Amino acid sequence: MRADQQIGICKADNLIISGKFQRDTVSVTIASGQGVLSRGTVVAKSSESGKCVILGTAASEGETLTPYGIICDEVDATSADAVTTAYRTGNFNKEALIVKENYTMTDADEAALRNGNICLDSAM
16 A cells, blocks of 8 residues: 555545534344445344344334444345444434434433433534
């Protein structure tokens, strides 16, 4: 590899607001059928399977979906379960988060994330 050769690109995505709160990550399993999830997607954990789905997915009967974390990197869970990394703590830009299409994050969702040590703020 030459010293003048580009080996990677780091683009600012405004997902992380500050280092005010320590960021910690955890390995999560994304349930198949969720499609391609981008960095910044908020996931909810199933009380039944322990797998995660995009926040805003309807729960099946008897299942509880609890907001759990924020995906660190793009992952494809279209046809099979996928293991990836999610932030479980930190300070994030509320406007940069992704949830299921036609779903709006609720105050209860934000409270559940806050109880898990994910702080959401608005970036200026």
